[in-house]
Amino acid sequence: MYAVLLAAGEGTRIRPLSSDVPKPMLPVADRPIVAHTADTAVEAGVDKLVVVVGYEGDAVRDYFGDSYRGVPVDYAVQRERAGTADAVAAARDHLTAEPFAVLNGDNLYDPDAIAHLFEVGPAVGAVRVDDPTNYGVLETADETVTGIVEKPDEPPSTLANAGVYVFPAQARNWLEVPASERGEREITDVLARVIEADTVRPVVLDRWLDVGRPWELLAANEWKLDELEPRLEGTVSDDAVVRGPVVVESGASVDAGVVLEGPVLIRSGASVGPNAYVRGATLVGEDAHVGHAVEVKNSVLMQGATVGHLSYVGDSVLGRDVNFGAGTTVANLRHDDEPVEHTVKGERVSTGRRKFGVVAGPEVKTGIDSSLAPGLALSANATTDPGEVVDRDR
Known part of the structure; x- marks a missing residue:
């Protein structure tokens, strides 16, 4: 065969x-x-x-x-x-x-x-x-x-x-x-x-x-991350807290004060913390970086993606070499509690998910203190200004 x-x-x-x-x-x-x-x-x-x-x-x-x-x-x-x-x-x-x-x-x-x-x-x-x-x-x-x-x-x-x-x-x-x-x-x-x-x-x-579609990539990671056998092969601080199924690959580092709540996979070359909170079905890709006091929940950070300190990323997919400036906040929930919509081939469609954040293409950069609306799509190389509220695809 x-x-x-x-x-x-x-x-x-x-x-x-x-x-x-x-x-x-x-x-x-x-x-x-x-x-x-x-x-x-x-x-x-x-x-x-x-x-x-x-x-x-x-x-x-x-x-x-x-x-x-x-x-x-x-x-x-x-x-x-x-x-x-x-x-x-x-x-x-x-x-x-x-x-x-x-x-x-x-x-x-x-x-x-x-x-x-x-x-x-x-x-x-x-x-x-x-x-x-x-x-x-x-x-x-x-x-x-x-x-x-x-x-x-x-x-x-x-x-x-x-x-x-x-x-x-x-x-x-x-x-x-x-x-x-x-x-x-x-x-x-x-x-x-x-x-x-x-x-x-x-x-x-x-x-x-x-x-x-992007939210199905989240669903795929939710499925497969849940099947991983826990192992800590990288450098994990004695002052970090690890709960549930967590994998830290060789060559990855987890700093003091970090809390990891599985299923979470930290890939080789990635770094987390200090004082970060990573939870849900989250993939921190190779050479990605989660900074000081960052919270990442149920998200995919692809290779080389960086989330600067004091930021929040939830239910989102960040492409290769994305750089979120310090204080970037992703909204992942509508006020009316309806399923979040996202643009697919030029049309807004329902994701079927109550919580869904942003999809950032490769090499997107946000200015410090940017606020990103639910369901947002940021095309490759897109940027935001410091303090900007972004509620339309860019």
């Missing part, structure tokens, strides 16, 4: 975080999203990984190299990024006359269910949802998949397509599907052809997450 990992996309819905890195390479706990996908495939017993790259593909190549956890890695380039079937077609020359799996490199999957899916293929992974009308929905009969319907008004089931498949070897020859109404070659059209030719099993995943 070979596994094709789709990692070519930029991730327009997660901008500005994808300004300089493909979405599958955004951090979830101690590795990129796509590495969690690769782990799932490796643990299910694949013989080779074929990673489809495109936007900023060198970042993916540099991470995986020629092998990953003892499994060979090949690369295919999707040049036009014209849909998921187009992405798999780019990998066709790397596939043999054996069944193959397809997984999205920006999804997190239930590992046990994926292992079962690999065993019973041809198969498609699905999740049960309360409102299937916004998904591709599986039609089933006698424990087989008989069809798939996109965003139906009257769903035939509550099984939503989770975007993970095991195809028979002959599906290599069925990847040249016509473009859909939205101008993309869809992998679901390949699935339809497989359904016509073979018995396809539905495999229900207990847990699945499509990391498409």
